[in-house]
Amino acid sequence: MSAVTRIPPQSGVAFRIRAGQILRIYDPLGEQVADLFAFKDDDHACSLSSGRSIDYASKIYLSTGDILYANDSRPMFRILEDQVGRHDFLLTPCSQEMFEILYHHHGHHPSCFENLYRALGEFGIRPEQIGTTFNVFMNVEVGPDGAVAVKAPKSKPGDFIDLRAEMDMVCGLTSCSAENSNNGRFKPIDYAILPGA
């Protein structure tokens, strides 16, 4: 039994994972988003690419069996199991600027972007290297006219997704800080690194 680590509400962590290990991300209380980004451990120029992953999957909603690709088209993660089936790969992590531009927020607001770049900074990663995240449990609907709507996550308490690492990586992972993405309540996210098959 591997240890489960809790990411408190509106915070983030960074950690290494080895090829073959499985990153299990739990939504312990339900309706909570977790933003994930990743870099090749020994080459930070190689990082997660939404555009390549969507292109190669020919769909915007990735789930069991699908691969998350790097910007150089190498597989980074394979989704082994997915108890929710709805995650977002279109939107950047919430940021101070997002809260100001979209919601006209005044003053500092906790954000996934800040939480990611602070945690990943410990590994020498700069903010501008963090691109569009795989937003685990985030429920973004795209209308026939292309309108994007953020809905309550479909995740129920205890649901998880298993992502097998296809290379050695440094990962950043958050408990999302955006009111609108988490049905108005900030909750923790749990994760574990499992040894794999």
Add this chain to the structure above:
Amino acid sequence: MSAVTRIPPQSGVAFRIRAGQILRIYDPLGEQVADLFAFKDDDHACSLSSGRSIDYASKIYLSTGDILYANDSRPMFRILEDQVGRHDFLLTPCSQEMFEILYHHHGHHPSCFENLYRALGEFGIRPEQIGTTFNVFMNVEVGPDGAVAVKAPKSKPGDFIDLRAEMDMVCGLTSCSAENSNNGRFKPIDYAILPGA
């Protein structure tokens, strides 16, 4: 009258544009895609962000009046006029790896990614700095289940889009090299840099 430059089929260019100038991109023969990427001229860490642009517009199809944002949430381009109304901002530029993974192509295939990194390399930009492009005239439909389908462009001969530069930038622009994106025929793209208002 500003000079119009032709980008031959399956090739690409890079150029500087100043804040306030207008980048006009023409589809001279119709049904031809042009991939666009951009960096702040004096700070290449600042580059075009599909994820931020889609988030702030709350839609995947950007057109007249919409803003293309950088990864640090600063405006890079504003769409002043758009005679086509359908462009893609989900997919990475076509690449050697894309032709191999999606189409099982053998041997070298011209690609927007190669054409962009060769042209932008003259400005000191590395391939991994090129993210999801704004794929002008590319017609990507997203089904209700999230399936992505590449259709023939809606652009007719002579149609154009005007993008006003909101900062000094280095841009890469291509005539797209993917059979499937251009209704099976590789055509040129024309562009001009207009002085602005």
